[in-house]
Amino acid sequence: MARLSAGVDLEERTNKSTLDEMCKEADDVSLITFLRGCYSYLARLEAEDRPIPISSAYLEQQINQVLELDRSPIRLRGTEVVLAVSSDAEALYRALLSNVDDAAEFKQGDIQIEMVVSTIQERLSRPGVVLVDYGVGLGRVLLGLASAGLFKNATYVAVDQPIHDDVKALAGKVGARAEFHEREAFLASSQPTADVIMVVNTLHHIPFFELAKQLAALLAKLKPEGVLLVHEMAELRVPEQFNIPWRVEDVHLLFNTPLLKPNLRTTQSRGQKVPITHLLVKVAGDGDLLGTLESNARAAWEQMKRRTLDTISELYRSKDPEAHRELQYALIANANLDLNKP
């Protein structure tokens, strides 16, 4: 039944040849494949108007009840196996992203999205407001914005390289008036069109040698009262290649110039207590912003390097076996700083 209806040959999953033997050693995947086969078989009988023992909808409902009682993270939806979710927003998000693993951070990042959305909320009532999501990734910020009542008033501009197709689908689904731009083309035009440019969890992805150029271009795209919103986690709990976490003092140093007016806040995530930096930047005067940001980026890199080397030598000196993990992270940060110079 599984082979005919769901296209999966259960015999290939086992070296047992009789049905009895197969049933005895069936694992979860085999079982759910078999159930998908049952669903599909019943649905076919229904479509052909043939007599059925139970309806396919009833089968799905019964199976899902068992899975729910069992606190299983999966559910049967027709012939598909999907993840159980706790809210409509999450269901929509997961349904629209082809790779569910990519959505894994959604819950953990809630506080980030709440901060970003609440910062922007007041501006949404302004006519013709334009929001730029720079480094849109998989559209997590878009999903949060979609929950804000006045979001449909805004033009939402997604920038990335490349832009994930699922983000375009998500924008359509949440009814956003949306534009999509490749990063380089977006930075090349300096029309001041944006009310808010959101750079969420993206600062640490921008290589140091490009940082000043990208930030100066973004600041040039702000309308006179426009604001650049930089939101970062100040620790990377899983080390990334090339990337170094930006601490609040590094972010402060980067934007520290009379040419800009920064407004900095910090907090921490609810679950894992990861420190979070939330910064609003306005342009405050005319001058060599690119040159200033270049020298600030160098100063921030040097500050990170000094701090990382100090941490490494302190941890070596302490000979504390408990500090092993922290030492490993500091060594990776040090290597990344050498690979990612201003």
Ligand SMILES: C[S@@+](CC[C@H](N)C(=O)[O-])C[C@H]1O[C@@H](n2cnc3c(N)ncnc32)[C@H](O)[C@@H]1O
């Ligand atoms: C962790 S994702 C952030 C996605 C989203 N803003 C969020 O908070 O879920 C990092 C983003 O940085 C972007 N990125 C990677 N390299 C970059 C670069 N050189 N310059 C600018 N952005 C870059 C990625 O394409 C991705 O969209």
